[in-house]
Amino acid sequence: MLDVTANTPEFDPAYESQASFRALMDCMARPGDIRSLKGVEAPAPFAPATAALIKSLADYETPLWLDTAFAAEKKVADWIRFHTGAPIVRDPTGAAFALIADAAAMPPLAQFAQGTPEYPDRSTTLLVQIDDFAGTPLTLRGPGIKTTHEFAASPLPADFAARMKDNRALFPRGVDLVLVAGHDIAALPRSVTVMER
Amino acid sequence: MYVAVKGGERAIDNAHKLLADARRGDRTVPELSLDQIDNQLALAVDRVMCEGSLYDRELAALAVKQARGDLIEAIFLLRAYRTTLPRFGASEPLETGNMDIRRRISATFKDLPGGQVLGPTFDYTHRLLDHTLAEQSEIEEPATAPADSTRFKSVAELLAGGGLIEGDDPPAEEVGDLTREPLSFPANRDLRLQNLARGDEGFLLALGYSTQRGFGRTHPFAGEIRYGEIEVEFFAEDAGFAVPLGTIAVTECQMVNQFTGNGTQAPRFTRGYGLVFGQSERKAMAMALVDRALRARELGEETGSPAQDEEFVLSHSDNVQATGFVEHLKLPHYVDFQSELGLLRKLQAEFYADNPQTDTPMQDAAE
């Protein structure tokens, strides 16, 4: 039977999803800036901000891909089904969103949908949960950043900067990343250049 | 420029107040209620739901009131409202075969299971204005008769299996949705029907009429027209089964058309299909005529008439899109026009320089 006990009655569909969307849009426009969401309670390993974003953005037309950590919990799939109706897919190239709880072990970005020349926006948006916006410093450059922006997040794969470089080369195609630490989010859209210090 | 904007805002505010006053009209006259519109102008509500592509009688009635009876304006309001609601998913396909019939006729078979049932129709009125309706009048109770439980077997069912009429095409992988993907050509039949279902009744009526007058003849017969209530079901992920949502009223039209055949296939009747919200019978018939005309290409027929031109029909059927572009002409085009004027003056100067004998408008005025 569908377990709906892990529920979130406090989420006002109009206001909260507006707020989540606004925060994400601002983060995409200013890569590296960190914003806080009110967040929403959901079964582990959901971070409050990840759950709020998914509740705002996902619906029956946006397939979700789950990494091993997310896929292991039936409660996660039940929560997603009840609150969004989003289909859960095994093939990452078919996903509108990817939920990743184990950032260090995240799959190569190239495994996800990259968009098409006609519709570059139809790539996967990755929601990557991290512990902290701290760690080995990276330098960000590009649209939305006046000169450069110092940024850090951990844990991340060791070759993260190289992966982002390859992704950047595909512009306007390529994937967008949203990093989530608890209630805080930051975005690394496909337009950003990520360099190691 | 700043001052001009302020002046514009004030004018607009006042225009809206004037509009509200004009909408209300004479204050000694009772105000319209949504119930009155829904009940007594039901066919206007039906049309607005159909072309607004949103089944909600109360909202459609409100739109009719707000639009002061301008139905395309009302349709526009409904379309705009639609964009504010999230979509939960798609229903199970409506089974019109299980319809609770309120009207059912066939021009192809006189005696068919369930019979010819006229329902509430204008068809046999003599189109004489009834002045008694100008006053509030007592309405007679409608007559009743025993209703038997004969199922209204559809003409589609009756003709199927005999090889006389074309069958149904197998379903495609995905159902096309022009609210999600821009329409591109050639378009599959599911997308065409979605487009026609929300298309302007007048436009489709004219196109359907044109096919009857020879612009792409299809020799149509009204195989069946039925109107009534059907149940809507939705597979709810959370519940885990298809839940019933209630009932809606729809009109369905099956046109039986000219037989066609080719070297490898025997001739058989072909079909056109119309399905609309409410008792919008004329629209359902026009939709079925145009549906059949648009199938000319896939049936290997000669094309060339407007109703057979997919791009022409499907690009111009949406009255909200159409009015959007037509009415946009009211927006300021001052700068465009100034440059047109400038260009025209230049061209005129060149013309008169090359043709000095020609009377200029200025000369005429002088004489």
Place this chain on the structure above:
Amino acid sequence: MTPDTDSISAKARPEVAKRREALAVLARADSKEIAHGLRQLDDNLAYSEPRPPEIGLVMLRGRIGSRGAPFNAGEATVTRAAVQLSSGETGFGYVLGRDREKARMVALCDALWQVDDRREAIETRVLAPLRQRQKEKNDLARARTAATRVDFFTLVRGED
């Protein structure tokens, strides 16, 4: 969406059919009628709302040629809610239109219907009167419709 038949075992299907029928009656009913029925139950019902009533759309699908492939015919407003009793049963309300209270009440009735010793009360106090009203309304509509059936064989007899 193809139904996940694994989630409903073969043994449970007649149950689902009955539950579905109850939901159909509730969905067709007037909001006030359901409220009236619920007031007859003398319980103080405690429940939570995993999904407070929300209004949205469902795309209605027709069939090409009435029996063929599906096509999108237009949308309808739908209100849905989920209600959970303290005993754990979750009821779902999905109704055409924009009536939040109706969706909540349908969900509540659906939840109570699933509780063995509450179903009887729901059947007699809520569903039975609704079924009766709907039958009367439908019978009248069908009788009036039947009066408009053309009887091709009626002969008008003159005076004998």
